[in-house]
Amino acid sequence: MLKTVRKDLTSALSWKVLLFVAALLVLPSLYGTVISDGYALSGPVDFFTLIMGGVLPLIFPLLAVAVYAVPFSNQLSNRYLVYTRTRIDIRRNLAAKALANLILAFIVFFLVAFLPFLWAFFIEPSLGVIDQYRQSMVGPDGSAVSPSIGNTFSQLLAIGPWAYGVGYSMVLGLNGSIYASLGFVLLFLISNRFVAIAIPFVGYNIANFVFGVLAIPQFSPAIVFPFNLIQFPMWVPFVPFTILAFVALALAVYVHRNTHRLDVLL
Amino acid sequence: MTGRTLTSARTVLWHAAFLVVSVLFGITVRQQAIGRGQESQASLNQWDHILGFLLEPYFIAYFLLPVWLFTSCVAIHRHFAIPALIRLGSYRSWLRSSILGAVRRLIPLMLIWLVSALLTSIGLPYEWGWSSASTTPTESKQILDVVSVQGLPPLAVLAIQLGLFTVTLIGCHAALAAVHLIAKRRYVTFLGAALVFFSLLYSFRNSFGFAPLDFANFFLLHRAFDAYDPIALVFVPVLVAVALCFAAARYADRQGDARLKLPVRWPLLVYLALCLLGILYAWVYKLQPSNSPTDLLFVAFYGVSAGGYTWMLYLFHSIVFLGFAYLFQLGLTEELDARIYYVALRRGSPVRWLAHFILPVAGRAPILLASLVAVTSVVALLGNLTGSNNAITEGIPDPGWVLYQFFVNGTLQLLCYVLITFIVSWVSGRTVAGLFALGALLVLSLPALNVGQLLPAALNSMGYLELGASELVRITVVLSIYLVVLTVITTLVVGNRRLFFNERI
Numbered sequence: 001m002l003k004t005v006r007k008d009l010t011s012a013l014s015w016k017v018l019l020f021v022a023a024l025l026v027l028p029s030l031y032g033t034v035i036s037d038g039y040a041l042s043g044p045v046d047f048f049t050l051i052m053g054g055v056l057p058l059i060f061p062l063l064a065v066a067v068y069a070v071p072f073s074n075q076l077s078n079r080y081l082v083y084t085r086t087r088i089d090i091r092r093n094l095a096a097k098a099l100a101n102l103i104l105a106f107i108v109f110f111l112v113a114f115l116p117f118l119w120a121f122f123i124e125p126s127l128g129v130i131d132q133y134r135q136s137m138v139g140p141d142g143s144a145v146s147p148s149i150g151n152t153f154s155q156l157l158a159i160g161p162w163a164y165g166v167g168y169s170m171v172l173g174l175n176g177s178i179y180a181s182l183g184f185v186l187l188f189l190i191s192n193r194f195v196a197i198a199i200p201f202v203g204y205n206i207a208n209f210v211f212g213v214l215a216i217p218q219f220s221p222a223i224v225f226p227f228n229l230i231q232f233p234m235w236v237p238f239v240p241f242t243i244l245a246f247v248a249l250a251l252a253v254y255v256h257r258n259t260h261r262l263d264v265l266l
Numbered sequence: 267m268t269g270r271t272l273t274s275a276r277t278v279l280w281h282a283a284f285l286v287v288s289v290l291f292g293i294t295v296r297q298q299a300i301g302r303g304q305e306s307q308a309s310l311n312q313w314d315h316i317l318g319f320l321l322e323p324y325f326i327a328y329f330l331l332p333v334w335l336f337t338s339c340v341a342i343h344r345h346f347a348i349p350a351l352i353r354l355g356s357y358r359s360w361l362r363s364s365i366l367g368a369v370r371r372l373i374p375l376m377l378i379w380l381v382s383a384l385l386t387s388i389g390l391p392y393e394w395g396w397s398s399a400s401t402t403p404t405e406s407k408q409i410l411d412v413v414s415v416q417g418l419p420p421l422a423v424l425a426i427q428l429g430l431f432t433v434t435l436i437g438c439h440a441a442l443a444a445v446h447l448i449a450k451r452r453y454v455t456f457l458g459a460a461l462v463f464f465s466l467l468y469s470f471r472n473s474f475g476f477a478p479l480d481f482a483n484f485f486l487l488h489r490a491f492d493a494y495d496p497i498a499l500v501f502v503p504v505l506v507a508v509a510l511c512f513a514a515a516r517y518a519d520r521q522g523d524a525r526l527k528l529p530v531r532w533p534l535l536v537y538l539a540l541c542l543l544g545i546l547y548a549w550v551y552k553l554q555p556s557n558s559p560t561d562l563l564f565v566a567f568y569g570v571s572a573g574g575y576t577w578m579l580y581l582f583h584s585i586v587f588l589g590f591a592y593l594f595q596l597g598l599t600e601e602l603d604a605r606i607y608y609v610a611l612r613r614g615s616p617v618r619w620l621a622h623f624i625l626p627v628a629g630r631a632p633i634l635l636a637s638l639v640a641v642t643s644v645v646a647l648l649g650n651l652t653g654s655n656n657a658i659t660e661g662i663p664d665p666g667w668v669l670y671q672f673f674v675n676g677t678l679q680l681l682c683y684v685l686i687t688f689i690v691s692w693v694s695g696r697t698v699a700g701l702f703a704l705g706a707l708l709v710l711s712l713p714a715l716n717v718g719q720l721l722p723a724a725l726n727s728m729g730y731l732e733l734g735a736s737e738l739v740r741i742t743v744v745l746s747i748y749l750v751v752l753t754v755i756t757t758l759v760v761g762n763r764r765l766f767f768n769e770r771i
Contacts, residue, residue, distance in 0.1 A: 035714060055709045062705040070698060194599040194697045201705065202592065206540065209581045213547045228577060 001096060004088075008100035012068055021108055024063060028056060029116045036130050045150060045157065045164075047130065048120040052113065053227035060224070061200035064176045065183035067108050068101040072184065073193045076264055091259050094188075098252065101184045102177045109176025110169045117165035152218075152226040152237055171237065175224045178244045179204070185251040188264050207240075285378050287329065292386030295319045311397040312387040313420040314410060319383040320427050321409045323470050326485055330379070331435075331466060334372075335459040338439045341367060342446050342455060357447050361440065361515040365508075368439040372432060380428070396420055412488040416497070427487040430500060434484040437504040438462055444511035447518045533596060537589050544582035545642055549649045559646035560665040563672060566642060569727025570713050583727060584711070587676075588704050590634060591683035594627055595704070598688065599697040602767050620760045624684070631680040635673055671731055671738055678745035679726040683707065685752035686722070692759055692767050722748040 032051030041047050056063075075081045084093060124130060148157040153171065156164040179200045186196040204221050211220035217229055221244065223237045259265065296315050303310040319325070345364050354360045396414045413423050445458040462481070469481040482489045483500060490500040548566035568576070569583035601609065601623060613619040645651075686707065691700035710716055711724030719725055725741045759765050 054714070055712070058708050058712075059705040062702065066702070073698065192599060192603070194595065194603075194701065197698050198592070198595075198701050201701065205581060205585065206536070209540065209578070209585055210543070212578045212581065213543055 001092070004093070004096035005100050005103070008097055009104060012071065012100060012104060014071065017067065017071060020066060024108065025111055025115050028052065028054065028112070029119045031055075032116070033119075033124070033129055041130065044121045044125065044161070045154060047124070048117060049150065049227045051116040051120060053225055056112070057222050057225035058205075059201070060176070060222075061179040061183070061204045064105055064109065064179035065197055065200055067180060068104050069180055069183040069187060070197060072097065072101070073187055073197065076187060076193065082265060085265075090265065091256060094255070094259065098181065098184060101180050105180035106173040106177040108173075110173030112176070113169040113172040114165060117169065121161050121165060149231055150227075151229065152223070152232045152234065155231065155234060171241075172224060175221075175241060175244075178241065178248055181248045181252070182244065185248060185255055188255045188262050189251065191263055281374055281378060284333070284375065285382060288379055288382035289385060291322075291325050291329070292319050292382045295322055295325075296386050296390075308398040310390055311393040312390045313393070313424075314397050315387045315390055316383045317410060317413065317420060317423060317427070319386070320379070320424065320431075321413070321486055321488060323482075323486060326431075327467055327470055330375075331438075331485070332463060334375070334435050335438065335442070335463055337371065338368065338442050339452075339455050339459050341371065342439075342443050343452050346446055346450075357515040357518045358512060361443055361447065361512060364443045365436060365440055368436055372435055376428060376432060394419070394421070409486075409488045412491055416491055423487065426497065430487060430490065431485060433501060433504050437484070437507050440508045440511040444514040447515055533593060537585075537593060540582075540585050540589070541638060542641060544585065545638075545645050547578070547582065549645055549651065553649075553651060557651050558665070559643050559651055560668050562646045562649075562651055563639065563642045564668050564728045564731070567638075567672065567726075567728050569724050569729055570711055570716075571727065571729025571732055572713055572719070573729075573732075574713055575729070580711075580724075583724060584708055586638070587680060587724070587726065588683060588708060590631070590680055591687050591704055591707075592701075594684050595687050595691070595697065595700045597627075598623075598691060598700070602691065602697055606767055616760045616766065617757060620756065624688070624756075627684055628681055631677050631684075632673070634680070635676050639669075639672065667731060667735055667738060668728065671726060671728060671741075675726040675738065675741055675745060678742065678749055679722065679724070682722040682745060682748050682752060685749070685756055689752065689756055689759060692756075693765060695767060720744065 028051050031054065032047065036047060036050060039046075039050060041050065081090075081093070084090075148154050153168045154164060156167045182200045183197055186199055187193060190196040190199070208217075208220045208222045211217055217223070218226075218232045218236045219239055221240045223229070223232075223240060226232070226237065255262065292315075295318055299310060299315045299318050303314065342364060345367060346360070350363075351357075351360055354363055414420075416423070418426070441462070442455055442458050446452075446455045449455070466481045466485065469483075480489070480493060483493045484490070484504055487497075491497060494500040545562070545566045549562055552565045553562060565579070567583055567586070568579040570580055606619075609623075610616045610619045613622055683704075687700040687703050690703040691697045707723045710721050711727075715721075716723055716725075719730065719737070719741055722745055725745055730737060730741060
């Protein structure tokens with residue numbers, strides 16, 4: 001099984017995907033650094049927020065499915081997967097691919113947060129690319145405040161910068177793998193591949209809007225990028241995550257139990 | 267004896283029984299009228315009896331209506347047969363023919379009712395005007411007291427009552443037929459009939475505050491006079507109900523032949539609901555009563571400005587405008603993945619196919635914008651946003667520019683979105699690529715990336731109004747140039763045989 005997963009992972013990393021992932025890892029930090037001149041940043045935490053809060057929150061699920069689910073969908077369109085049924089048990093094959101998808105998305109999105117973290121907290125300060133930070137973050141009354149009250153995840157800063165960096169990267173990685181899995185599983189349930197790939201992205205934006213209208217933005221899926229919201233308890237971001245994980249798991253179980261009856265695989 | 271003769275014999279018997287019951291009931295009504303006349307010591311004429319009979323609630327509620335509802339249900343069930351459906355071709359024509367059948371059934375019944383009223387009025391003095399008994403106000407408000415003071419001659423009241431009653435019964439029949447069309451179960455139709463019957467019974471005794479739901483208004487003219495002024499308005503809810511029945515039949519027609527189509531309807535419904543939600547959001551959270559309807563339009567479609575963006579307003583803007591492109595993509599996916607070869611063959615050439623496919627979408631863009639303006643105005647009116655000080659739009663040139671930005675740049679922007687997603691989908695050979703084009707547009711709309719407003723992304727944002735009128739015209743020029751270029755590219759790409767969709771994978 002693990003061998004199959006490893007094979008799937010290596011075959012998934014085509015040069016197109018590698019280019020895409022490289023862009024995904026580098027561009028946010030690069031862009032954040034370029035525009036940082038126009039912002040009064042109070043420190044690495046603020047700089048990290050600037051990098052992560054720009055473009056990613058808008059298209060996060062689309063990027064998540066682009067890593068593995070979209071290239072994989074071609075195997076469905078050319079009936080490649082159907083023809084492998086004579087060589088390998090289809091359920092085993094699908095499980096390996098689902099796992100490869102999950103792992104790849106987790107690693108990619110872990111790095112999407114972790115590399116900017118390294119850049120903002122360690123590399124950039126030693127290079128001194130950004131001219132100077134303001135001494136401290138100021139609250140509404142003008143007094144200095146600790147950076148750990150900035151957003152929900154910055155509570156981890158109380159433990160230390162590494163806890164923040166690794167913790168937030170883990171959260172982003174997990175969320176990325178959930179969206180990737182949703183897109184992957186939906187490919188088997190919805191015969192129209194465009195719709196299957198679109199659902200995580202479209203649903204994510206619609207849910208963000210609806211939760212915003214209901215005045216509970218902390219429970220919207222975009223809470224994984226909580227930079228423009230006030231601080232919430234640490235369990236709050238895990239509410240939408242748990243729901244999504246449950247949905248993805250339920251769909252995966254459904255696909256597993258009905259593998260032999262799915263139209264897409266006939 | 268043939269079946270037709272048998273049926274007609276049965277009908278004659280049925281009508282004769284109806285006549286007997288009507289006449290018997292007419293006699294009791296006449297005796298009551300005479301009794302009332304003697305009580306008030308005023309003279310009667312034939313109208314007291316005829317109108318009293320035609321407006322008799324008990325006769326209508328316990329005899330006429332149940333008979334009508336029952337026969338309607340039976341007729342609908344019999345008529346809803348495969349041969350009739352095949353002959354008629356569509357549910358809509360079935361509904362039409364069912365209603366015509368109902369009219370044919372109703373005319374004899376109404377005539378019998380009228381004739382029995384006339385028959386039982388024999389012996390009372392004949393006059394053209396109202397009798398003194400009917401115009402004398404009584405303590406217990408009688409039926410004739412209400413209808414005689416409306417300034418209408420008795421003959422007109424008779425005509426209106428008969429007309430109203432006929433239209434209502436036809437409406438009941440149409441509603442039952444529509445229910446049968448959708449449910450296709452006999453017991454559901456009978457349940458519907460029972461519901462109509464019991465709501466009417468309830469409504470006779472207790473009138474609702476909301477006139478269109480008060481059933482008795484549509485059966486009894488004296489109730490209608492109380493609820494509707496002018497009286498002609500009473501016909502409106504009934505006619506609307508009949509129109510809704512036809513809409514239901516149309517829906518059933520669509521349902522019947524739409525199995526091969528993509529479920530475009532659900533996304534569309536969600537899309538429209540989100541549009542409404544966003545407008546309500548702008549109204550509830552952002553505006554005061556002193557704001558004008560233009561302010562609501564401005565805030566709801568604020569989108570991005572040159573300085574930055576607000577998360578929620580930008581999300582709503584993207585949902586409306588990129589959502590339109592997404593719905594287009596849904597239709598395009600179905601067309602390209604399922605049947606491009608067939609439709610391109612049918613149209614003769616891919617370019618001709620393109621014209622047939624894109625032009626209706628292009629036509630829908632202004633329709634969408636006009637509907638959004640209409641909904642915004644309705645929400646503004648309902649929300650009492652009737653101020654005229656344009657508090658929010660103060661910094662901008664003129665409220666007229668709000669409409670300019672919304673309609674002119676909005677239409678151009680929508681068309682650009684549609685063409686961009688089309689070109690990306692077509693050239694890449696995969697419609698999924700169009701989705702990534704939408705994602706790219708979503709990102710490129712951000713003011714930090716769309717520097718100088720040179721990219722065709724969210725340029726129709728109301729936020730750009732703050733830049734002044736000349737900037738809006740510049741945006742129009744930019745969008746027009748993009749539109750021309752995109753149109754040329756689309757035509758070239760579709761016309762090029764080597765770039766034909768799906769040929770390269």
